[in-house]
Amino acid sequence: xxxxxxxxxxxxxxxxxxxxxxxxxxxxxxxxxxxxxxxxxxxxxxxxxxxxxxxxxxxxxxxxxxxxxxxxxxxxxxxxxxxxxxxxxxxxxxxxxxxxxxxxxxxxxxxxxxxxxxxxxxxxxxxxxxxxxxxxxxxxxxxxxxxxxxxxxxxxxxxxxxxxxxxxxxxxxxxxxxxxx
Numbered sequence: 597x598x599x600x601x602x603x604x605x606x607x608x609x610x611x612x613x614x615x616x617x618x619x620x621x622x623x624x625x626x627x628x629x630x631x632x633x634x635x636x637x638x639x640x641x642x643x644x645x646x647x648x649x650x651x652x653x654x655x656x657x658x659x660x661x662x663x664x665x666x667x668x669x670x671x672x673x674x675x676x677x678x679x680x681x682x683x684x685x686x687x688x689x690x691x692x693x694x695x696x697x698x699x700x701x702x703x704x705x706x707x708x709x710x711x712x713x714x715x716x717x718x719x720x721x722x723x724x725x726x727x728x729x730x731x732x733x734x735x736x737x738x739x740x741x742x743x744x745x746x747x748x749x750x751x752x753x754x755x756x757x758x759x760x761x762x763x764x765x766x767x768x769x770x771x772x773x774x775x776x777x
Contacts, residue, residue: 618655619644621695629694642687655691660700663688 616624619640626636643655649666650658667685670676676684692700719727728739738756741747747755 618647618691618695622691625694626690638683639687639690642684643691646684646688655688656696656698663700 615621622640622643623636626639631639646663646666647653647655649669650662653662663685666688667681670681670684671678689700692698724743728736728743731739741755742749
């Protein structure tokens with residue numbers, strides 16, 4: 597069994613002697629709802645930072661005011677973007693709604709950082725080809741996959757690993773029989 601303890605259904609779902617810790621409960625809840633591991637890691641990180649910011653007080657003892665102070669603190673003191681602030685808020689609200697089962701009234705009035713509108717930088721086809729031609733073979737393959745398919749870097753690494761396995765398998769099938777000669 598993994599490091600998350602089983603939830604014992606004694607005393608209305610919580611067995612105080614064996615009940616998992618708060619962050620483990622968050623992980624269990626997120627896994628039950630099929631959230632991605634990265635989302636789980638991000639939410640657990642924000643919840644941990646929220647608790648530490650409030651001098652390790654249990655979130656059950658806190659409410660909208662503490663949430664507002666923490667989210668307002670992030671922008672000027674931690675230099676986070678508005679989308680990062682929003683992710684931190686959603687992580688904390690997830691904790692209250694889904695894990696602690698505590699309703700938090702609408703959290704408003706904190707200092708959101710102003711979103712800066714960025715225009716995307718788009719290369720022309722000729723510019724992209726000129727850049728790709730200046731790269732070495734492996735980098736050229738990866739960048740060509742990124743550009744041609746619209747994949748993200750993580751997706752290319754997964755697909756590239758599969759392609760390399762296939763290439764090695766084919767190489768061994770074709771050239772493997774000649775190694776013994």
